[in-house]
Amino acid sequence: MSGVADDIKRHAAAWLEQHDSGDWSDEDRTQFDAWLNTSADHRVEFLRVQAAWDRSERLSVLRSADIGETASRSRMIGKKIFGVVAALAVIAAIGWGTKAYLSRENYTTYATTVGGHETLALDDRTKIELNTDTTIRVSDDAQERKVILDKGEAYFQVTHNAARPFVVLVGDSRVTDLGTKFFIRRDSTKLEIGVMEGRAGFESADQAKPTILSPGEVAVANGDSIAVKKSSQTAIKNALEWRRGVLVFENATLAQAAAELNRYNHEKLVIADSAAAKLTFGATLPTTDVNAFTEVAKEVLGLRVEKRGDAIVISR
Amino acid sequence: MEKGKDIANQERPDAGAASDVDLWFVRKVLPLEAVLVQYLHHNWRSKPDIRDLLHDIYVRVYQAAQKEFPDNTKSFVFTTARNLLITRARQENVVSIESVADLDALDVAHDEPGPERSAIARDELRRLQGALDRLAPRCREALLLRRVEGLSRSEIAQRMGIGEHTVKEYLASAMWMLADVLYGERADFRGEQ
Numbered sequence: 001m002s003g004v005a006d007d008i009k010r011h012a013a014a015w016l017e018q019h020d021s022g023d024w025s026d027e028d029r030t031q032f033d034a035w036l037n038t039s040a041d042h043r044v045e046f047l048r049v050q051a052a053w054d055r056s057e058r059l060s061v062l063r064s065a066d067i068g069e070t071a072s073r074s075r076m077i078g079k080k081i082f083g084v085v086a087a088l089a090v091i092a093a094i095g096w097g098t099k100a101y102l103s104r105e106n107y108t109t110y111a112t113t114v115g116g117h118e119t120l121a122l123d124d125r126t127k128i129e130l131n132t133d134t135t136i137r138v139s140d141d142a143q144e145r146k147v148i149l150d151k152g153e154a155y156f157q158v159t160h161n162a163a164r165p166f167v168v169l170v171g172d173s174r175v176t177d178l179g180t181k182f183f184i185r186r187d188s189t190k191l192e193i194g195v196m197e198g199r200a201g202f203e204s205a206d207q208a209k210p211t212i213l214s215p216g217e218v219a220v221a222n223g224d225s226i227a228v229k230k231s232s233q234t235a236i237k238n239a240l241e242w243r244r245g246v247l248v249f250e251n252a253t254l255a256q257a258a259a260e261l262n263r264y265n266h267e268k269l270v271i272a273d274s275a276a277a278k279l280t281f282g283a284t285l286p287t288t289d290v291n292a293f294t295e296v297a298k299e300v301l302g303l304r305v306e307k308r309g310d311a312i313v314i315s316r
Numbered sequence: 317m318e319k320g321k322d323i324a325n326q327e328r329p330d331a332g333a334a335s336d337v338d339l340w341f342v343r344k345v346l347p348l349e350a351v352l353v354q355y356l357h358h359n360w361r362s363k364p365d366i367r368d369l370l371h372d373i374y375v376r377v378y379q380a381a382q383k384e385f386p387d388n389t390k391s392f393v394f395t396t397a398r399n400l401l402i403t404r405a406r407q408e409n410v411v412s413i414e415s416v417a418d419l420d421a422l423d424v425a426h427d428e429p430g431p432e433r434s435a436i437a438r439d440e441l442r443r444l445q446g447a448l449d450r451l452a453p454r455c456r457e458a459l460l461l462r463r464v465e466g467l468s469r470s471e472i473a474q475r476m477g478i479g480e481h482t483v484k485e486y487l488a489s490a491m492w493m494l495a496d497v498l499y500g501e502r503a504d505f506r507g508e509q
Contacts (some may be wrong), residue, residue: 003364005371013492017484020462021469040382044341044374051342054494058441059448059463142459144475163477176474202473210471 005045011035014044016053032283069081107137107148115264115288117245126166131242132264132287153185155240160198172205173221178212183240190222194236202226247286254279254301256313258291265290272315276303337381344389345377350500352397359401369404373397447497451490458486459494 015032018024036042041105098263112118112130119247120128122138128146130136134152139145143188145166147156158166158177166177170186180198184191193202195217201210202219204226213219216236223296231239242264249257258269264287271277279301290312297303297314306313352373356366375384376396386392448456454476461472469487473480 003368004366009492009495010488013488013495014484014492017488020487021484023469040375040378041371044337045371047341048346048374049495050500051346052498054489055440055498056444056459056463056494059444059460060466113466161477162474165475165477178474199385200329272320 008041008045009049012042013049014048016049017236020053062314106140108140109135109137111135112152114266117242122160124164126159129156129157129243131155149184149186149275151186153183153242155181155183155243157181174203176201176203176210182213185277190220192218192220194218194231194239196236196240239285242287247287248284250282251280252282253277254281254297255282257283257285261285261290261293264288266310268311269293270311270313270314276314276316278302279303323497336376336385340385340389341374341378342409346499347392348390352393353500354396355394358402358453360404365404369397373400376400392499427464429496447494450497451493455486455490458483459490462487 015035018028019032037047093229109116110120110130112132112134114133116134118130118155120130120136120138122145124145128136128138128147131153134154135150136152137148139147143164144159144238147163147166147168149168149170156166156168156177157178160166160177160179166221168175168184168234170184170191171176173191174224175182175184175193178199178201180200181196182198182200183194183196185193193213195213195215200213202213202221203210204221211219213228213281216231216233217228218231218236218239219226221227223286235250238250241248247257247260247264249260252260254283255271258271264269267290269290281296281301283296285296294312294314298305304315306315348380349370353366353370355370357363360369373393373396377393380386380392380396391489448459451459457476458472461467461475467475469483470482472487476483476486480488
């Protein structure tokens with residue numbers, strides 16, 4: 001009769017998993033009750049797997065520490081069920097734990113300078129295009145293709161492989177490829193994800209569920225809010241014109257345009273008065289040629305352009 | 317996933333509303349498993365029988381407690397174990413049963429709380445970490461995604477690049493492996509799927 005207990009144990013675990021998954025209909029419940037109450041044989045094995053599983057609930061304090069980014073930790077601590085002190089002790093003592101499980105890999109860092117533009121080709125024909133002043137790290141993990149975007153902007157053309165998901169970590173958020181071309185832009189104040197083709201899952205540390213983005217959708221996350229907007233084909237295409245070395249402005253304010261160009265150039269544009277900053281215009285300008293912009297300011301908008309050291313001051 | 321959480325946090329009416337006997341079993345009996353298994357290994361030659369013997373002991377003590385709680389759980393569990401071994405030995409005509417009697421060596425007179433009852437949260441977490449180390453890698457991964465990241469089956473499927481049915485299997489396996497490791501019956505599941 002050897003093996004009977006093992007069978008019951010596996011059966012009990014299957015019931016527990018079904019229950020824990022939330023996929024639990026009235027019929028499941030009826031069947032489960034019948035199974036559980038058939039005999040103490042079933043009951044003791046169920047109690048045993050359930051007790052062990054309940055104990056593992058404590059692992060949830062490790063949530064978001066797994067990404068290995070210190071930034072996410074302060075945010076998680078206050079929320080956890082064990083209270084602040086316990087959670088702190090736990091993280092200090094074993095914070096390395098899931099980190100070791102989930103990120104046992106090494107990273108290679110790639111970076112562009114201000115005005116730079118590089119394309120990385122990975123083994124699987126996935127391409128990552130780095131825009132100006134961008135740093136990414138690429139993991140060598142065999143199970144999951146993982147990239148960390150430390151700063152800047154990148155365009156991802158991912159060769160989809162369900163068996164080896166492609167994930168981009170940005171601070172305590174993550175973007176998962178679901179068969180996709182998408183861009184991610186990380187500024188000091190906000191994070192933007194836009195999808196050209198396929199879909200991408202976006203989740204921040206606070207979210208229970210990822211937001212699934214479809215083509216044309218752009219998610220903007222800043223601090224505590226996430227907004228998803230539907231962009232026009234043109235708008236999203238324009239957002240990627242940096243790949244051709246130009247920036248397309250349509251009805252942009254001078255201030256917006258200057259801020260964009262400043263990402264690509266050491267010479268910084270400064271709009272000296274607020275009235276000038278609000279002027280709008282449309283133009284396609286090279287990313288790394290500030291003069292093209294100052295020409296527009298001077299000739300089209302009739303503004304004054306003055307060079308002061310590394311700054312170019314524009315005023316009326 | 318939220319749906320699942322809500323259900324899990326309820327009083328589990330569907331799990332037969334944990335009775336006093338259930339609680340006693342989980343708190344007092346399960347922590348004895350490691351020592352009990354050791355005892356069975358010492359006193360029973362056929363290793364494949366151990367798991368079934370353990371199970372039978374559990375069933376017996378559970379049913380006995382439904383009638384009346386024993387004064388001393390540890391002593392009661394090991395007495396039950398010994399009686400079962402003697403019965404089995406007779407049934408199977410095993411001649412030598414002398415070692416079955418060496419209960420005293422186990423110091424069963426003291427009904428101390430199991431080690432994890434006095435453990436503080438941190439020790440428990442360390443123990444969990446140690447347990448995780450011994451699970452099969454894919455099961456461990458699924459478990460962490462469920463427990464640490466709180467993902468649903470479909471999300472785990474997506475993340476691991478496998479079907480939902482496989483996720484279910486991995487998770488269920490992780491659950492019983494975890495029980496085996498935490499309660500000390502088996503040591504290592506690495507490589508086993």
